[in-house]
Amino acid sequence: MKLSKSLILRNIRNLFLSFSLSVLAIGSVHAQDGKKLFETNCAACHKVEGNSTGPQLKGAKAKWEAEATETDIYTWVKNWENAVATGDGYATAMAASRPDKMSKFGFLSNEDIDAIFEYVESDQDPTGPKGDAMADCYVDLEKQKLEEEANASTNWVWYILAVFFIVVIVAVGGLRKQLVNANRVKEGNDVLPEQSRGEVLRGWAWRNRKVVSVLGVVSFLTILVFIVNALNMIGVYPNYKPEQPIKMFSHKLHAGCDEISCQYCHNTVEKSRTAGIPTVNVCMNCHKSIDGHTEQGKKDVQKIREHAGWDGDQFAYVNEGAPIVWNKVHVLPDHVYFSHQQHVKVGGIDCKQCHGDMTKETIARIVPVEELNKIEGNVKLTRPTLTMGWCLECHRETGVNLDKSGYYQEIKKRLTTNKKLYKRFLEDKDHKVTVEELGGWECAKCHY
């Protein structure tokens, strides 16, 4: 009796399980269809959660059913103009809520639309950063601050130690003198006459004159070297990384993780002397819909939107915009003429040669020459970045690709037809025509 009872129970449980499983399976198949339909038809303008070109879709159907009286949401999706034509208040309000007009989806059946909304209401959000792969891409301000503090504290340890040792030396010196005096008193001698600090120092120096003279010469030379080095650093800005109005801007995130090409933002690099700082509308090409990930990032994106005159609630540009004033990092003196177009378009120089690997940097920085030399494919140089020595060195090392641009056609013709010239320039020790040999060391090439 007992046995059969438990058997029945188990059967009932199995039945129930299989039933619920099958229901789940049906549901998921339906949601799958809805997902595909959503992605091909709706996702260009609507997000599941959050505003986009069109309003958020989650909860949209329920809201429609609660508010609209004259028409249903199917009519709207298939042809929104028909829905407005019924005179329904909610449909009219929806049509006026966005500056963009919705596309017409007459080819969708009521079942399709149901499937879409079923998918939308289920808890899957297709947008949003994908897990750990993106974790390294964001700048963690708190982590950065902690690291800086850790660096600062290690410095402080040395200063405190130095102070401590100085105090110990002075104290021991004073103590020694007192002990000597005490000893003399004990032995019945007079106390040593009180000397000024200068007399003590001079006496000590005279007694150790050999060591002191050697030390003096060495320290004089050291100070001289320091002074010369310091003078050499005037007008040289390695690691200059000024704070920018968009605090969290990260080249690593944009050019590294999202693989946006350098030219998308610095788009005049092949057309102009300057590489170009993107105007706000270039930022808005993505940040119209990308809100930012971290807390500071969201604030920064909001700042960009304010500069663009964008109102997120109306999803429209409503205010007058204003350009973002970025701080210029790579500054050449007024008497130097440098052209990005010449170097990038005609010369075919990679950005990395002068700017380093920006896919690992946050905001712009003048990368020191030691770091530039570590990058594969770069011409190895010794002088500090952005100095004249650095330019000249590169002009001496770099061979010109005579086929790359029509600019060198005539030179190539003469070099290849004249045996003497060919021997002089192409059969010399480096076997290439360097920029220097083409007049790249002429003063007037850069100073005019």
Add this chain to the structure above:
Amino acid sequence: MKIRFKSILGISVIAVVGAITLSSCKGDPNSPGLEYMPDMYRSSAIEPYVDYGHIRGRDNDSIAHLQSAKTPPYGTAPWYGSDESVIKVMLPYRHAAPENADKTHALWGERQSALGRDAAINDVNPIPYSDVSFAEGKDIYEKFCMQCHGAKGDGQGKIVLNGKISGVPNYADKKISEGEIFYTVTYGKGIMGQHRSLLNKRERWLVSMYVKGLQNGGKYPVGGEEVKDTTVVEGEPLEVAPADSTMNNEQE
């Protein structure tokens, strides 16, 4: 004894002050360092992206707001030489922006028309197909489009794969004409922004050619059906931006 203690204290005070002074010599990323003869660095001529009226919190009103990134005066047109084929490509675009383009794509003061897109559909690419042009279009595509639209035009660019933008269409599903591609690149559509500030007309036509190729599996359909060329029609007014920002809704 008392005097000794005082001197020790004095020396340690000096040492501490010295240590603090030394520690402040650490490299400050916000400071460019020493400058020799600033007037050789600060240009008296107008320099791009530099406004010498504001330097590190100090204002100099007499030279402020001289920044060079300004809108050209109304009516100015760039000079593209005397080559007719170049001029034909670079002539101002004559189709009006979509309705509400000022609100959706910040195209302020732009002529708007609901018929703009339809009118652009039959435009013919003024640049004839050649392998060189196609490769040039590819180069532009990879710099300006690929991050969203994907290397094969399947809408699976890196930004989409990173889950930041969704709903980028697959070109193979959207076979639109080169004229319409050009119109979309110029004025944007939906979430896609306008790209005429990044690419000039020649570059936009080249990239339209390459996108047409991507719709066709990466190969440009040479010798397709004949379409009516509406790119330049004699006697019709060309698009010129209105002087003020009032809307100029004249129809095509």
